[in-house]
Amino acid sequence: MMLEERARRAAEGVRHGVELMPARAAAAVPGSYESFLRFEERRRRNERLTAIAVAFVLVVAAFAAALGLLRSATRQRPADTVITPQKVGSLELEWSVGSGNANAMYSPAVAGDQVLATRKLGEPTGRGETSGTHGELSAYPVECPDPCRPTWTATTARPVLRMTVQDDVAYVAERATGQPGALLYAFDVHCGSGGATCEPLWTGQIGAGVKWNSLPLVASGKVIVASADGVFAFEVGCGTGGDRCEPVWVAHPGGASAKPGSAILASMASDGTVYVASPEVIAAFPVDCEAECAPQWIQQAPGPAQWLTRWHDTLIVGSMVTGRQGAGESNHVWVLPADCPEADGCDVLWSIETEGQTPVSVAGDVLYVVDQARDIVAYELPCDESGCRELWRVPRPLTQQVAAEPALVVDGVVYISSWNGYVLAYPVDCERNCEPIWQTSQAGYGYTYVTVGAGKVFAGSDRIYAFGVPANPEAEATSTWPGASLPIVPVAVVVLAAVWLLVRLRRRRFA
Amino acid sequence: MERRVHGRKGGVSVRETRPISPLPAPRPFEDFYRKEFPAVVGLAYALSGSRAGAEDLAQEAFLAAYRSWPRVSGFDKPEAWVRRVVANKSVSFIRRRVVETRGLARLALRREPALPGLEAEDAEFWAAVRSLPKRQAQVVALHYLEDLPVSRIAEILDVAEGTVKAHLHAARGALAAKLHLDEEVTVA
Numbered sequence: 018m019m020l021e022e023r024a025r026r027a028a029e030g031v032r033h034g035v036e037l038m039p040a041r042a043a044a045a046v047p048g049s050y051e052s053f054l055r056f057e058e059r060r061r062r063n064e065r066l067t068a069i070a071v072a073f074v075l076v077v078a079a080f081a082a083a084l085g086l087l088r089s090a091t092r093q094r095p096a097d098t099v100i101t102p103q104k105v106g107s108l109e110l111e112w113s114v115g116s117g118n119a120n121a122m123y124s125p126a127v128a129g130d131q132v133l134a135t136r137k138l139g140e141p142t143g144r145g146e147t148s149g150t151h152g153e154l155s156a157y158p159v160e161c162p163d164p165c166r167p168t169w170t171a172t173t174a175r176p177v178l179r180m181t182v183q184d185d186v187a188y189v190a191e192r193a194t195g196q197p198g199a200l201l202y203a204f205d206v207h208c209g210s211g212g213a214t215c216e217p218l219w220t221g222q223i224g225a226g227v228k229w230n231s232l233p234l235v236a237s238g239k240v241i242v243a244s245a246d247g248v249f250a251f252e253v254g255c256g257t258g259g260d261r262c263e264p265v266w267v268a269h270p271g272g273a274s275a276k277p278g279s280a281i282l283a284s285m286a287s288d289g290t291v292y293v294a295s296p297e298v299i300a301a302f303p304v305d306c307e308a309e310c311a312p313q314w315i316q317q318a319p320g321p322a323q324w325l326t327r328w329h330d331t332l333i334v335g336s337m338v339t340g341r342q343g344a345g346e347s348n349h350v351w352v353l354p355a356d357c358p359e360a361d362g363c364d365v366l367w368s369i370e371t372e373g374q375t376p377v378s379v380a381g382d383v384l385y386v387v388d389q390a391r392d393i394v395a396y397e398l399p400c401d402e403s404g405c406r407e408l409w410r411v412p413r414p415l416t417q418q419v420a421a422e423p424a425l426v427v428d429g430v431v432y433i434s435s436w437n438g439y440v441l442a443y444p445v446d447c448e449r450n451c452e453p454i455w456q457t458s459q460a461g462y463g464y465t466y467v468t469v470g471a472g473k474v475f476a477g478s479d480r481i482y483a484f485g486v487p488a489n490p491e492a493e494a495t496s497t498w499p500g501a502s503l504p505i506v507p508v509a510v511v512v513l514a515a516v517w518l519l520v521r522l523r524r525r526r527f528a
Numbered sequence: 529m530e531r532r533v534h535g536r537k538g539g540v541s542v543r544e545t546r547p548i549s550p551l552p553a554p555r556p557f558e559d560f561y562r563k564e565f566p567a568v569v570g571l572a573y574a575l576s577g578s579r580a581g582a583e584d585l586a587q588e589a590f591l592a593a594y595r596s597w598p599r600v601s602g603f604d605k606p607e608a609w610v611r612r613v614v615a616n617k618s619v620s621f622i623r624r625r626v627v628e629t630r631g632l633a634r635l636a637l638r639r640e641p642a643l644p645g646l647e648a649e650d651a652e653f654w655a656a657v658r659s660l661p662k663r664q665a666q667v668v669a670l671h672y673l674e675d676l677p678v679s680r681i682a683e684i685l686d687v688a689e690g691t692v693k694a695h696l697h698a699a700r701g702a703l704a705a706k707l708h709l710d711e712e713v714t715v716a
Contacts, residue, residue: 020707026649027654028672032673038569050562
């Protein structure tokens with residue numbers, strides 16, 4: 018057969034098929050003009066819906082991009098500032114700053130994008146904790162470049178050790194030196210830049226000064242200091258420009274003239290109540306007290322108390338018997354009613370016997386007991402007279418060096434610091450015999466304080482040490498936040514184009 | 529409802545008022561559609577091979593003309609323009625798949641396809657045409673479906689007549705080989 022004949026026949030087949038296009042409905046015979054108008058209307062509707070969908074997606078993407086860029090620019094992405102149990106193992110020493118003198122006893126606190134550090138100045142006096150002649154408070158950027166220099170510094174007349182930061186004010190109390198006239202200082206955390214020397218917002222007299230574990234408390238608009246010889250409460254905004262403030266109330270739980278060895282060693286505030294503990298007494302005062310404040314209750318301490326914490330309606334006390342265990346005196350964790358109705362106190366509800374000095378802390382429903390001579394143990398709360406259920410235990414950690422401070426629990430990680438520059442981290446849900454998920458011996462030398470904030474772990478000992486999770490370029494590239502990588506200007510242009518298209522489609526008519 | 533039109537006439541600014549055209553479209557497009565649709569849908573069918581999608585392809589081509597009718601109607605041969613559009617859409621692989629999918633969806637909704645099936649021999653011929661290079665397929669379809677001379681095909685496809693002849697020659701050779709036919713033709 019000839020191609021031409023075959024082609025003509027095939028063309029005729031198509032033409033015949035077109036002529037036979039079946040009718041679907043009276044008003045819309047295929048190929049009819051009515052059918053076309055329906056097609057046009059359907060297409061216009063589909064295009065409009067598509068344009069709306071595209072515009073919606075682009076607007077959402079633009080908002081995501083804008084928010085992502087904003088967060089990226091301000092470096093406030095929450096995920097970046099949380100050190101989870103999964104990330105803690107990646108911590109590395111990023112920077113350190115300080116004299117390297119273990120007697121300086123640096124102590125850190127995080128204030129926004131700064132880390133504040135106290136230290137003692139001067140040579141050791143050979144009188145234990147009161148060594149040094151005066152103190153210094155310095156502020157450093159959290160991301161401190163090399164060489165790391167302070168944003169501002171301030172000096173105090175006596176040594177200082179611990180501080181509390183609240184609402185951009187740092188409260189630091191002078192330590193007890195055996196002489197009256199110690200001061201509480203309030204500094205604006207943004208008081209200077211470029212290494213400026215700052216003056217305090219205000220100061221207040223706190224008698225003999227603070228002992229070992231007592232640091233300023235901020236509660237109900239008051240800053241309260243448990244000094245060695247009394248409790249002093251000031252209004253938080255009581256002065257500016259270096260004013261000398263008078264306390265709104267004062268209390269002397271150890272009597273008007275506290276005996277040597279009976280100084281207040283610990284304090285904590287909770288639910289409108291300030292609790293203080295000395296080797297001899299434990300007492301509770303209302304935060305909103307009268308000028309000469311009488312305790313809500315005061316009772317003989319069951320033993321020398323040095324650490325306090327609270328869980329619901331119980332007050333948990335850690336003891337500090339030193340060097341007398343051989344004489345039949347052991348350490349304890351005692352638990353008392355926090356709201357004791359009797360003026361002379363209540364009986365101990367339950368207790369745990371320990372070997373060494375016993376810093377205690379509570380996070381969630383778990384009591385962390387750091388037995389400085391033995392183990393670190395996590396107990397499930399509540400306990401009762403029959404005992405406590407042990408969740409996990411860290412047997413004799415820190416390479417023969419005892420743990421120093423109460424366990425610090427932040428974002429599911431339990432941090433333990435030592436007396437020799439070690440910091441260790443454990444997950445809160447650890448196995449029974451718990452192994453550290455991160456540890457470092459790079460936290461200097463000497464008694465070590467640890468704090469966590471701004472995405473870093475800070476340790477203070479002979480210097481300030483900052484540990485951070487190194488940036489992971491791969492993780493950045495596969496960020497779960499898709500908007501962070503979208504360029505805002507092109508996206509905005511596309512959105513505007515989509516809106517224009519939408520408007521155009523709506524107005525499309527046959528002219 | 530009226531629309532103001534501004535313009536210049538003899539250097540003097542004038543303002544006239546004229547009514548906006550009511551919907552649906554004016555008669556000329558409808559007449560154009562009614563006259564050209566069968567040939568255009570046939571072209572779409574031959575080039576796409578889709579019974580279900582040929583009508584959509586043709587209607588899309590007419591839709592393009594409808595939306596630009598003031599411009600398209602001003603052309604010397606709007607029918608050539610709409611054939612070029614459908615010829616291009618029909619040989620586009622992606623476009624063919626889209627309309628085929630749409631057509632199958634229509635079948636799933638129990639709506640029968642617009643076009644009846646071809647005889648097996650005819651279907652085989654057009655399948656062979658579709659296997660040719662796109663331009664050759666377009667030239668063959670236009671030539672045989674509507675008996676168009678080379679000059680008209682060149683107009684429709686906006687190419688030189690020599691190009692059409694070359695494509696037609698090559699296409700015939702290829703088709704004859706594919707279909708085992710003798711090739712004895714003259715080009716008009």
